[in-house]
Amino acid sequence: MAKTAQHPVLVIMGVSGSGKSTVAGLLAGRLGWDFAEGDDLHPASNVAKMHAGQPLTDEDRWPWLDAMRDWLTAHTLEGRSTVVTCSALKVSYRDILRSAQGRVRFVHLDGTVELIGERLANRNGHFMPPSLLPSQFETLEQLGPDEDGIVVPVSSSANTVADQALVSLGLLQRATD
Numbered sequence: 001m002a003k004t005a006q007h008p009v010l011v012i013m014g015v016s017g018s019g020k021s022t023v024a025g026l027l028a029g030r031l032g033w034d035f036a037e038g039d040d041l042h043p044a045s046n047v048a049k050m051h052a053g054q055p056l057t058d059e060d061r062w063p064w065l066d067a068m069r070d071w072l073t074a075h076t077l078e079g080r081s082t083v084v085t086c087s088a089l090k091v092s093y094r095d096i097l098r099s100a101q102g103r104v105r106f107v108h109l110d111g112t113v114e115l116i117g118e119r120l121a122n123r124n125g126h127f128m129p130p131s132l133l134p135s136q137f138e139t140l141e142q143l144g145p146d147e148d149g150i151v152v153p154v155s156s157s158a159n160t161v162a163d164q165a166l167v168s169l170g171l172l173q174r175a176t177d
Contacts, residue, residue, distance in 0.1 A: 007076045007102045010169075013088035014109035015136040017120040019154050019161065020085040023109060026162040028083040031171065034075050038086035041067045055135045058092075065096040076102035089139045094147060106149030107165050113137055115155065 010033075012024040021037060028035035039047075042064050046056055068086055075082045081102070088094045088106065098104045117133055143149045150168040152161055166172035 007079060007081050009072050009076065009081070009100060009102045009104045010083045010107055011088055011094075011097055011104060012083065012085045012107050012109065013094075013149075014111075014154075015087065015089070015116055015133065015140060017116040017133065018109040018111055019119075019158055020087075020109060022158045023107075023154075023161050023165065024083050024085045026158060027107075027165060030162065030166065031081065031083070033081040033083050036068075036071055036082065036084045038064075038068055038084050041071065050132070053131055055132055058090075061093065062096075065093055069096050069100045072097070072100035072102065072104070076100065087136065089136060090141050091144065091147070098147075104148065105169065106143055106147060107169070108143055108149060108151045109154045109161065110151050111154040 010024075010027060012020045012027070014020055021039075024035060024037075027033075046060050046064060049056060049060065065086075068084060072082055072084060086093075086097065088097060094106060113133065120133055143151060150165065152165050152168065154161055156164070163172065
């Protein structure tokens with residue numbers, strides 16, 4: 001099946017603590033699209049490694065990214081648009097996700113290490129410890145001009161970030177238009 005804009009895929013990306021889950025949930029709810037928390041697709045071995053404060057290797061990530069790509073493709077082939085969270089820190093990771101059926105668009109939630117670090121320090125019940133944040137910022141490769149995506153600063157409320165993303169993606173008109 002050829003890629004089609006009729007069943008878009010939004011990948012909400014960024015370092016841990018940038019608000020991916022919150023913003024993705026808002027976007028999926030506003031658009032009425034299917035939603036997946038990318039972390040839920042991690043194999044148990046990856047979760048255990050992160051709980052132990054060990055960064056994942058690329059070899060750890062490949063099966064996870066393949067599973068996410070397959071989830072996206074399955075929904076697209078069923079005629080459903082999707083929103084998924086994924087750190088997608090490297091171009092090579094995004095290349096795998098981009099190979100899913102449908103038009104895959106990235107929404108990079110961007111913030112400073114200080115802001116994100118403060119959020120992580122105040123977050124409970126997540127397997128990603130704040131000690132791994134520096135490695136995520138070191139790994140992050142910004143979206144390139146050949147990648148279908150936008151960058152949205154996360155210094156505002158989650159609702160404002162979601163609104164900015166929808167406007168930038170052309171999925172919502174500005175209130176003043």
